[in-house]
Amino acid sequence: MANKINPILKSYIPVVEGIAKTFGKNCEVVLHDFSKMDRSIIAIANGHVTGRSIGGPLYESLLKNVLDDNIQEDKINYTGKSAEGRVLKSSTMFIRDEDNNNIGCICINFDLSELVVSKRVIDDLIQTESSDLQNEQDESTNRVNDVLTDIVKNTLDKAGKPVAYMGKEEKVNIVKDLDYQGAFLIKGAIDYVAKVLCVSRYTIYNYLDEIRVDSK
Template identity: 40%
Template sequence: MNDDMNLDFLKRLAKGIVNHFGSNCEVVIHDLKSDSLQKTIIEIENGHVTNRKIGDGASHIVLDTINNDNDSLEDSIGYLTKTHDGRVLKSSSIYIRDENKEPIGIFCINYDVTELTIAENSIKSLLNHKDEKKEVEEIPQNVNDLLDNLIEQSVKMIGKPVALMSKEDKIKSIQFLNKAGAFLITKSGDKISKYFGISKYSIYNYIDVKR
């Protein structure tokens, strides 16, 4: 994404948003045209919210964007995410598109609602004994954390540890990782093959298995 007038406007917009909403609000701009998934963040305000900085790497939404058809991509507003240390964020991700409507960047807003969530849960506990738990997405600090998180999701999907997985279970996990874009991450094949106790050759075979 070129450093043109539009990018200058987005940077000023990011600064304006965090100044308006305060230190709990983070704004991040990802460059989808970056040469490396490890360096997609070209602007970040209040990076202490997720402990990231300019030059850091991709998040889940970046992988989803690269790994999916442009026509299926839609802005996501007001969904829940969480940080590496467990704080809850209310997030919105808006695609930056060029004159041909191709996505070239993502403008992300992350607001730390942890304290508000704690207060909400305290009020709910007084009014209702029903415990409702929702799975929320974790925002990784770097691509290594992102890969670890995707592997963890693949194991959760199967519902058993790797040591107890059958070949069929591992095929499902590998295909989940492929669909999630895990293999776009540099040297991910080495880590995934070691984690599941299979060869890199088996990974490619598992990906191609028809289901």
Template identity: 40%
Template structure:
């Protein structure tokens, strides 16, 4: 039912040297009559009948294959461990595919800031988003902003190219509570400084 990447093993732990009494799948190439694993023996040695089930742990085969394994103990009516059900899943192909997919979706410019791109329906939404983002960074209400704050905000918006958009000066002026003339003066001052 689980497919060929799984293996299910039933152990009779009264004889650890030949404990495998049932097996379906061939991930580990073991057979009926094979021994318990060192890990299973270690759990029994350390914890005896108090040993807890071990679920979803990693195993690496000698040939490098990676398995996800689980060991579930079977107890009699007195709580004594008499057997175990072990499940192994070969994850190797999935891990190879995962690495391939990661390479397909990786970005080469991850050391740079990831752009927050907005897919708007019209240009006014883009302007609103850009100005809103910059105002949020100032971290104070417009009423409390000094000329230096407003100048720095206009500088950032100029750097991001908002003033290449028609109507942007008027929109920024309205948001900052200043006249269009003031925003033009800010731009003149900024552009002179950057020259």
């Protein structure tokens, strides 16, 4: 008669499905029973990732560790490849009984292949070469007093939003904060802040007029 599944391991079967459904079709989750090494897989979800199914054996590397009792702790976020060459991010978490003996494990294998391809495409898209425009920006920044540069950087950091996503009101508030800190007393501040906020120097003057009228 076939061996019964240990109740502790049986309680993990719903966890297998839950993890797989949470992370989608690229996430394989496998439950192993160490009492039957040659057919240790007792539950599996998204087995297409490595081509395995219920009744399959432990991987040789894991089997050796189990047989040698060479398991000290869980293995989290290690990388490998499937037989078909899929790039995998894996974790192995061991399951212990009341006497702290290893009786099985849950293995998670996330197929990163599509993400690796996407990353390469994104890297190619965002790669830039040094340009005259960048050189001009660097020279401009170098001409501005370091104190002004720091004030503007810290003020933008506090805003917590890229300039490209700022509306007029947010830019006015940036200028108001800079004015309060005395930034516009520094030579070249108007032109520098205008460049950073992607507006004209006349717009900065208009913002300052608004701010100072409101504060009267």
